[in-house]
Amino acid sequence: LVAVSATRGNALERRFGMMQSRARALNGLIERGLARAPSVETAFPRTDLADALRMVARLIAALAAFGLARGRQVFFVSQDGYDTHDNQLDHHPQLLRTLSNAVSAFHQATVELGLTEQITTFTTSEFGRRLNILSSFA
Secondary structure (H helix, E strand, O other), X not given: OOXXXXXXXXXXXXXXXXXXXXXXXXXHHHXXXXXXXXXXOOOOOOOHHHHHHHHHHXXXXXXXXXXXXXXXXXXXOOOOOOOOOOOHHHHHHHHHHHHHHHHHHHHHHHHHOOOHHHOOOOOOOOOOOOOHHHHOOO
């Protein structure tokens, strides 16, 4: 990894160097906070979505270690794969099972942390395209 100077080079290089320095400082802050935070013992499935939700649970547990009040915090995670246009009956059951298992584990982690009543979890989807199978009826 090559560090870019925040004081030399052109304006773009300097700005990039400042952002790189800030990212490293924030990464160190998060690592120290997570090291001091209570552990989350809830078992999570081994999926990308569950890994992301496990990290959210760890960050919530670390709020005190970060010196943050238990105010409003917003975390975003995502799960890809729904944009199939076709064969939803083949693909979506597994996607929804992955979603269900990950959210269930996250809920159990909030129970473990004693924060169930302070956390709202919701899902959203941004598209509603026409299915390929409908074009054959048009």
